Each structure stands twice: as C-alpha cells, then as structure tokens.
Amino acid sequence: MGNGTATVFFDIDGTLGWVDPAREDERPRWEQGLSPAPNDHVVGAVCALGHKGNRSFVCTGRPPGGIHPMISCMPFSGFVTLAGAYVTMGSRVLRNEPIPAELLDAVDRVLRKQGRGARLEGLQKVIEVRDGTDGRAARSAASMAEALRQQPSGRAYKVILPTAAADAVMADPGLARELSASALELGNSELGLASNTKKAGIRAVLSALGPDAGTTYGFGDAENDLPLFAEVDVRVAMGNAVDALKARADYVTGSVHEDGVVSGLAHFGLI
Known part of the structure; x- marks a missing residue:
C-alpha cells in the first residue's frame, strides 16, 4: 500500500501508559x-518507529491540554484528540467540531431539573458547572453558557457528568439524535457530538x-477504541x-504493564 511506510495510531490510557484513576490523588500535583x-x-x-520512516499519531478521548507533556514532546506526526473532535497534523488543524451552544443550553436545562452539575471540557481548560460532577468544586460557573464564556476559545467539546444525569439527557429524543454518551470511571459519563468519533478523526488524517x-x-485497549479499529488496516489489541x-483484533500484544506497544511494533517489523 502507498509508498511502503506505515501510519500508526495509538490510544493513550491503557495503551501508551497507565494510571489508576482511583489513585489519581497520589500523583504529583502538577500531573493530576x-x-x-x-x-x-x-x-x-x-x-x-519514526526513524524507520513511519508516521505515528496519538488517538485519544482526552483534550490537548490533558495530554502529558512527555507525550506532546514525542515525535508524533499529529494528534486525534477529544475522540475525534479536534485533529491536528503538524501545525494544521484537520478537524474542529465543538458542541453548538444551543445544544449545551438544552443539556443544561435537563441538568437543572436533575439538580446536577457537570464539567465542560475545552481544548485546554475544564470549567465546572454548578460544583462539577461531585459537588465539591471550589469555584464554578452557574450555567453552561457562563462556562462556555470562560473557555479561552469560546468552544467546548465534551460534557463530563454523573452517569445518572447522562442517562436523563440521553432520554430526550432530540438530544439523543445529536449526542452520544460514553461511560467513564468512578460513576461518571461523557457527552459529545455523535459525529465525533475516533473513526472520524482518523479519517480526517488519512x-x-x-x-x-x-x-x-x-493500538488500543478499551471499548471506545472500536471506532479506531474500524478505520485501520491492522488492529492491535x-x-x-x-x-x-x-x-x-488481528493481533493481541502484551499488556500495557508488559510494554505491549513495544512488542506489538516489533511483531510487525515496524521497529
């Protein structure tokens, strides 16, 4: 295919590295x-991988501002972030699909009825709405609209909220047509545009x-990597x-604790 080189997409959490979410507070404060x-x-x-003439991309649900600086400094060709909502290759922005303000307002109306807060995720900043997901935020915006104004770009790509609140949002037929919900750790879920998937992000790169x-x-480890697998030639779990x-998967490599990325790349002769 092509000129004989390869393009490799890597998930982060559980693939390139691992941190137990339940032990997040034990990390150095700057890494939390x-x-x-x-x-x-x-x-x-x-x-x-790069020295052999191949390209590599990060493919993650995290925002650019949530990626560890060590990864940002590695020789990746680009980043598929926010589960495909924001995609870059070098200095080029290939895809930029935030949640429209009117949809965020509709989500906020459901959350108010539930007496719930949330977290609004932009490219670099997370804004708490009504004390966030756990009711303990020291400072927060009173509404989604206010939180959106606090985002440096004026754009947001994900809403993090308790799973019960996400279920209430997705019970609204109009919102369910526009949004998708994915379960996270610790009883939370995330909402984003249904059109934003890792598959869509990879397609923009290709x-x-x-x-x-x-x-x-x-390379991936979680259910949200199924869209990634749907868009590549060779799938490595x-x-x-x-x-x-x-x-x-076409191949199951070692676990993240066994440096499965290294052995997987070696198996296919990419390094």
Whole structure:
C-alpha cells in the first residue's frame, strides 16, 4: 500500500501508559488530571518507529491540554484528540467540531431539573458547572453558557457528568439524535457530538495523507477504541484490552504493564 511506510495510531490510557484513576490523588500535583506518561521503552519504540520512516499519531478521548507533556514532546506526526473532535497534523488543524451552544443550553436545562452539575471540557481548560460532577468544586460557573464564556476559545467539546444525569439527557429524543454518551470511571459519563468519533478523526488524517498513509495500524485497549479499529488496516489489541476489542483484533500484544506497544511494533517489523 502507498509508498511502503506505515501510519500508526495509538490510544493513550491503557495503551501508551497507565494510571489508576482511583489513585489519581497520589500523583504529583502538577500531573493530576493529565494522561499517564509512557515509560522509556515505549518512548524509544515510538522514536524508532519514526526513524524507520513511519508516521505515528496519538488517538485519544482526552483534550490537548490533558495530554502529558512527555507525550506532546514525542515525535508524533499529529494528534486525534477529544475522540475525534479536534485533529491536528503538524501545525494544521484537520478537524474542529465543538458542541453548538444551543445544544449545551438544552443539556443544561435537563441538568437543572436533575439538580446536577457537570464539567465542560475545552481544548485546554475544564470549567465546572454548578460544583462539577461531585459537588465539591471550589469555584464554578452557574450555567453552561457562563462556562462556555470562560473557555479561552469560546468552544467546548465534551460534557463530563454523573452517569445518572447522562442517562436523563440521553432520554430526550432530540438530544439523543445529536449526542452520544460514553461511560467513564468512578460513576461518571461523557457527552459529545455523535459525529465525533475516533473513526472520524482518523479519517480526517488519512484524507490529508492520501496514498502516503501506507498501511495503517491501530493500538488500543478499551471499548471506545472500536471506532479506531474500524478505520485501520491492522488492529492491535493490548493484552489488557476488553474482550470486545480483542475479538476484533488481528493481533493481541502484551499488556500495557508488559510494554505491549513495544512488542506489538516489533511483531510487525515496524521497529
């Protein structure tokens, strides 16, 4: 395919690295809220991948501001972030699809009836709405509209909220047509535009690369990586992946704790 090079997409959490969400408070304060950082073996493998003329992209549900600086400094060709809502390749923005303000207002009306708060996620900043997801935020906006004004770009891409509140939002037929909900850890869920998926983000990258993309590979571990698998030629599941992802994989590599990214890249001769 293409010119013989490869383009590889990597999930972060559970793939490039791992941090137990229940132990987030034990991390250094400056790292809290950031993605895990890959270890030296994984960093070396990604560097070797590039040295052989291949491209690599991060493909994550996290916002750009939630990615660990170590990952941002690695030689990735670009980033598929916010589950495909915001995609960059070098200095180019390939996809930028925030949630429209009117949809956020409609979500807010449901949350008010539930007596619930939420967190509004932009590219670099998370704004708490009515004490956030756990009612303990020291400072928060009174409404989604106010939170949106506090976002530096004036745009937001995800709403993080208790799962019970997400269920109430998705029970509204009009909102369910426009939004999708995904379960997170610790009893929370996230809402985003239904059109924003890792598949859509990868498709934007491949459209920009054209035939230069070569053979495409995807590494993942979670159910939200199924859209990633749907858009690549070769699907690699981590050893710690959920069964649904392993069932779709062409190859199951070692777990994140066993540097499965390194052994997976080596298995296919990419490093």
